[in-house]
Amino acid sequence: MPTLVMKFGGTSVATLDRIRRAAKRVGREVANGYDVIVIVSAMAGKTNELVGWVEETSPIFDAREYDAVVSSGEQVTAGLMALTLQEMDIPARSWAGWQVPLKTNSAHSQARIEEIPPDNINAKFAEGMRVAVVAGFQGISPEGRITTLGRGGSDTTAVAFAAAFGAERCDIYTDVDGVYTTDPRITSKARKLDRIAFEEMLELASLGAKVLQTRSVELAMRYKVKLRVLSSFDDNDETAGTLVCDEEDIVESNVVAGVAFSRDEAKMTLLSVADRPGIAAAIFGPLAEAGVNVDMIVQNISEDGRTDMTWSLPVNQIARAEKAMAAAKSSGEVNFAELVTDDGVAKVSVVGIGMRSHAGVASQMFKALRDEGINIKVITTSEIKISVLIDRKYMELAVQALHDTFGLDKPA
């Protein structure tokens, strides 16, 4: 029988009623003829409770014990889901990560999946079991201890199972009904996408459209797993949600797939830096060591052996960045005239694989912003993305203007 992977997040299994509702969706796919692997998260709130206890007990905790405690939440949901399916006369059983076994490395609390031997579960499918309910987010280390994959690891678990079992599709049930062209709170014209390419999803996810964990999308892209994101709260059919897939599976699409944004950004500029080989390393090394997440970087043209260096970072990391630069200056590592900080900017990006074959996207973007009187402070580009830093107060206006100019309210 063909295999389907269905993943239910914490809000989709928050109560016994919601577990029943999720089980009914699983039952429909069983009736459709699938053997189903269900990946479950902990009931909403449970993981936070367990993490809270660990952190209160031991501020700098042993990650191996953290994993032993926190993994229990998914174990509970898996058992309850299996029982619910059995009540519906669907042959089902639960599997903890170590029972599958889902083998990981030993990097506790952020472990990487190494192997999922499908034999144990396939043997049960061969015996007539129709649903394997697997506790998400967890595995077993070479030392035989429980590992967890880090927050959002249940998405990654689901994709990894879909790859290991050659599943026809991996459906991620969540509390949104798909991926949108932009945040509907910014413009009511935002439209749900039927399909989106892996690469586009990666750019949108890392830019703040928090629908799918980045790692799970990367994994799906590598193994060409068709990923579908859909709501566990709507009644939906086979065409619901958004399919995240290989760009070859997208017949027609807009040049730009979506507009992403990040509100709380800051911009820093080092004025009159001595422009010598290794100067970038001398600046961004100390920033990285201070835990600053530098995003965009722009270097001005050099004049008289000196240049200006600009970068963006989250607003709440300004203090540590300034401290790192002051230290670099006083140690003589970096020679500069002044550090100028602008804590009132936001980042807006347009993303789309269509850009690869369409020239003029950048100029159309800049023109749309100019027409609204919005000044661009920094620009960076990649093959499928153009990002700009602008004054924060114009962010909503910029998103709306870009959504309009690229016609995102209408399907391709």
Added chain:
Amino acid sequence: MPTLVMKFGGTSVATLDRIRRAAKRVGREVANGYDVIVIVSAMAGKTNELVGWVEETSPIFDAREYDAVVSSGEQVTAGLMALTLQEMDIPARSWAGWQVPLKTNSAHSQARIEEIPPDNINAKFAEGMRVAVVAGFQGISPEGRITTLGRGGSDTTAVAFAAAFGAERCDIYTDVDGVYTTDPRITSKARKLDRIAFEEMLELASLGAKVLQTRSVELAMRYKVKLRVLSSFDDNDETAGTLVCDEEDIVESNVVAGVAFSRDEAKMTLLSVADRPGIAAAIFGPLAEAGVNVDMIVQNISEDGRTDMTWSLPVNQIARAEKAMAAAKSSGEVNFAELVTDDGVAKVSVVGIGMRSHAGVASQMFKALRDEGINIKVITTSEIKISVLIDRKYMELAVQALHDTFGLDKPA
């Protein structure tokens, strides 16, 4: 290093503060030079929550899924206890039942322990680990699934570990400070026993002194594990609590160790039963099938081929017993004149290994009851116990009189 097993029940680990308090006790034993195996229950209330979810999901549940869900509570406590000990700079780690592995049979939710190979834990002790924190109440079946040992199984886990590791002692921390000569709510003269023999503890436990699970005492007796029951809420030293031990380890003791009682008993008598071989089986077979827990049984002398048969049972099982007897009569299986039920009796017992070598305990007991004007309705005796059924209204008076007459308020 010598090994000690310490078990903490649900109320002793109900909060992070109480876990810290328990960990301090463990730390003292580590300082005393012991390698310690700590057995923990789930935090008070957690098991009930998990059981409630299972029962609400599936009234007639798959016990394998029940075990997968319910065992998670102990896993959480074990991790938190290990973290707490690490914070005190004591090398510790947690072990789920399957990691030890504690091997059981496949009787899910009431599994029997089959083997505890000590190699894995001993290897860690050899590397310098000082405390192994083990999730109580759980193991792994031959099929690789999680099993639980049934309610109270954490006591049994503790004793089994003490036997498997040749521990010097098994300390059971609970919410009472030991075993008493009788319930202190009945008489303020009740006195905590320093030592009690396994056999006495078994008789007292099954009679209602719910300090230790019967199975754990049986196991301790078989493997000669010294069991100590003590409070986790008092500050106590090496002599605190009650030591449950082989009678050889009890130098001096009263003839009677304690007075037990059971309040809600009933008495049934079949009048004028045809006295033929197999009549007892014909009566008590149907009662057992109806789920009636028959306790005391007395058969009168036979006259003219007919006799009276009397037994005791819990009050709340009267209806089903009467139904079973009516059915046995109408089917012709049992021929009797009348069934008389007395729903107002209680059972009072005196227990003590000293009875074996001391005659006159029974007559002293009957005399004490007579002096209070208490009529005895049924008597049964064993080697170390004498039980009587009396009117329920005299129960407290009887317990007080027996406690006095055997001098239980004074040590031996």
